[in-house]
Amino acid sequence: MTISTNTNASSTSAIAKRAAEAKKIPRARDERLAECKRRLEQDWALERKRRFPTVLPEYENNQVCHPYVAMKAIFDALEKDDIIVSANATACVVAFQAGALKEGQRHWSNSGSATMGYDLPAAVGICAATNNERRVIALAGDGSIMMNIQEMSTAAQYRTPVKIFILNNRWMGMVRQWQELLHGGRYSESYSAALPDFVKLAEAYHAVGIRCEKPGDLDHAIKEMIKVKRPVIFDCMVEKHENCLPMIPSGAAHGRATSSAHRMGGTDRGVPPAYIGHPRSRDLPAARKRHGPGLPIHIAGS
Numbered sequence: 001m002t003i004s005t006n007t008n009a010s011s012t013s014a015i016a017k018r019a020a021e022a023k024k025i026p027r028a029r030d031e032r033l034a035e036c037k038r039r040l041e042q043d044w045a046l047e048r049k050r051r052f053p054t055v056l057p058e059y060e061n062n063q064v065c066h067p068y069v070a071m072k073a074i075f076d077a078l079e080k081d082d083i084i085v086s087a088n089a090t091a092c093v094v095a096f097q098a099g100a101l102k103e104g105q106r107h108w109s110n111s112g113s114a115t116m117g118y119d120l121p122a123a124v125g126i127c128a129a130t131n132n133e134r135r136v137i138a139l140a141g142d143g144s145i146m147m148n149i150q151e152m153s154t155a156a157q158y159r160t161p162v163k164i165f166i167l168n169n170r171w172m173g174m175v176r177q178w179q180e181l182l183h184g185g186r187y188s189e190s191y192s193a194a195l196p197d198f199v200k201l202a203e204a205y206h207a208v209g210i211r212c213e214k215p216g217d218l219d220h221a222i223k224e225m226i227k228v229k230r231p232v233i234f235d236c237m238v239e240k241h242e243n244c245l246p247m248i249p250s251g252a253a254h255g256r257a258t259s260s261a262h263r264m265g266g267t268d269r270g271v272p273p274a275y276i277g278h279p280r281s282r283d284l285p286a287a288r289k290r291h292g293p294g295l296p297i298h299i300a301g302s
Contacts, residue, residue, distance in 0.1 A: 054097045065215050067167050067238045068098045074137065074165055075099040077222045083108065083126055083136045087119035087144040089174035091167055093244040095139050117147025123162040124155050132160055135226070142168040142195055152205035155231040163225055163232045166198060169240050177243045202233035211235040 040046060059066040071094045078084070081104040086095045092111050101107055108126060110118040123138035130136075145166055155162050170192050179187050199209030208228050212221040212235070225234050249256055 060215065062215060062239060064240075065212065065218055065236055065238045067094050067169070067242050069215065070167060070218060070236050070238055071095055071098040071139070073218050074139070074222055075101075077219070077226060078102065078105065078137065079135075080104040081134060083130075083134055084139065085109070085119055085123045085126060085136060086111075086139040087141060088114040088116055089141055089144070089172075090169070090244055091119070091139040091141045091144065093174075094167070097244075116141075116144040119144055119148075120151045120155075120162070120164060121148050123164070124151055124158075124160050127155075127160045127162050128158060135161075135163070137163045137165055140164055140166050141172075142166055142170065142192055142198075143172045145198075146195075149201070152202070152207060152231065152233070156206040159230075161229050161231055163228075163234065165225070165234045166236060167238050168195070168198070168235050169238050169242065170195065171240060174244070176241075177247070180241075181243070181247070182249055198233050198235040202231075205231070207231035207233060209233050209235070211237070213237045 055068045055072050059069045062069075067090060075084075075095075075098070080102045082102075084095070084099070084101075084105065084107045086092045086107065086109045088110065092109055092114070095107070095109075096111075099107070108122060110122070119138040119140040123136045127134070127136040145164065152164075154160070172189075172192065175189075176187060176191070179185065199211050202209030208225075208230055210221055210225055210232060212218050218236070221234070225232050248254060
């Protein structure tokens with residue numbers, strides 16, 4: 001049999017050419033990734049995020065767990081492929097602000113309608129849909145969790161190992177915040193004066209109850225919750241008067257948003273917040289002259 005030398009040479013040349021092109025692919029990919037990284041470092045939003053972090057160092061020094069610190073701790077402890085379900089109000093807003101998703105994680109929320117009570121039923125349904133194979137953590141407030149707490153029975157009956165992480169501030173937190181910031185501290189039906197003992201309630205539903213009251217115990221308690229293979233109610237006692245900020249009053253422009261400087265303020269602490277254009281801001285003209293238009297301003301005593 002005769003083999004053409006030209007054919008062999010041509011085939012060898014083609015293979016060598018493809019090999020050379022293949023070697024360029026990782027280099028081109030690395031160059032592209034480097035370019036994306038460079039652009040991310042220059043990104044306006046990420047630059048602001050680095051300059052103005054959501055979880056400030058002083059939040060770590062509280063005697064009581066700070067909701068933003070607690071939320072960051074739970075997200076830091078979770079692993080890839082975990083599923084997070086958040087309810088409404090504080091549990092939703094703080095999760096969006098302080099939580100960082102990892103590869104493979106999913107975050108379910110009903111923030112559009114923001115109805116209370118979404119957390120537990122959604123978590124049970126999602127966990128069941130994965131055949132109880134993926135870890136599901138529901139982030140809830142002490143008010144929202146009470147709306148459908150009976151679904152703990154469903155979780156126990158079907159051995160659905162959902163983890164319910166409650167930010168317990170003993171208030172209808174977002175209602176209290178609006179009453180504090182926009183209605184002169186005239187609180188009405190927003191304080192939860194008769195909450196159950198969530199640890200005992202968990203035990204009544206054949207689940208595990210965990211309570212954390214001190215910031216120093218938070219990380220260890222979260223790890224204990226994650227290890228448990230049964231339904232868990234985690235009662236995290238957090239700062240009662242913490243607000244979710246920035247916040248824009250209904251129908252207002254972005255220029256009237258509150259700033260993070262108000263976070264630990266409040267009318268009950270003698271530091272009432274004020275907004276640009278708010279009718280109670282008596283010193284507004286002078287403040288605008290000092291700070292410029294369109295910026296959130298805090299005027300003590302207004």
